[in-house]
Amino acid sequence: MRLELSDEVKAALDNGKPVVALESTIITHGMPYPQNVETAREVEALIRTCGATPATIAVLSGTLHIGLNDEQLERLATADSTMKCSRADLTIAMAMGRNGSTTVAATMMAAHKAGIKVFATGGIGGVHRGAEDSFDISADLDELSRTPVCVVAAGAKALLDLPKTLEVLETRGVPVIGYNCDTLPAFWSRTSTHKVPYRMDTEEDIANIIQTREEFGDHGGVLVANPVPQDDEIPAHEIGVFIEKALEAAEEQGVLAKDVTPFILGHIFEATEGRSLKTNIALVKNNAILAAGIAKALCS
Secondary structure, eight states: OOEEEOHHHHHHHHTTOOEEEEOSHIIIIISOTTHHHHHHHHHHHHHHHTTOEEEEEEEETTEEEESOOHHHHHHHHHOSSOEEEOHHHHHHHHHTTOOEEEOHHHHHHHHHHHTOOEEEOSOBOOBOTTHHHHOOBOHHHHHHHHSOOEEEESBBOTTSOHHHHHHHHHHTTOOEEEESOSBOOBTTBSOOSSBOSEEEOOHHHHHHHHHHHTTSTTOOOEEEEOOOOGGGOOOHHHHHHHHHHHHHHHHHTTOOGGGHHHHHHHHHHHHTTTHHHHHHHHHHHHHHHHHHHHHHHHHO
């Protein structure tokens, strides 16, 4: 396999030090340049400050990289025609010698292959609204059911059908843990009307759950739902108006499948005059800090 670990990541793994995986779709499809590369570097710096090693994952010219240097981050952030890789696409990008950014599902695959147990992202994919007709359900949910990686996210993206997403996670046997919260965070908003199955208030308790699940074969991942900081949130009643308008625009323009989420994020960015991006950056950083704490607890 064309897989390459950065020197920093390899040294950390070889010495049993905490490592946090990071996706790269947020760089190529989630934020405009130069905020994308600036945010990526700031998130990595935060993880290092917290005592862990960041491992941003992406495919560059067919090689799967676990950990990117500054030059590679810049290359990814400015590249054209980068593939957005989920489980079905990752090996295709590698076999074809393409550049590819990794979604939650593909990042989990790569992290597990490298021996990384904790992954920080913004929000997971899930069941799209109208999935009873479109069958549009993110591969992230199946990946969580099969791949033993702890995913720290601000819940599922608020444009999704949150009740159905929780139901599928339950059916797939994925523990959903609210970190210091009783309801599922809704990405830009701290709360929703949907109760999380379990609440835990310390990184050590979450690490204990992960380690206990490792005693069983064929166990999957754990989803840790971490609310965006209060000062950075956009309340649900406010962001909901923009989401509905963005969904209507997507339907009118025939936007489907993988193109839906980036289209809606871009639409909401314009409608909120950039406020949604600031919240997105804040929640990613917040998740990175918690993921680093969990990774450290797993190593202690």
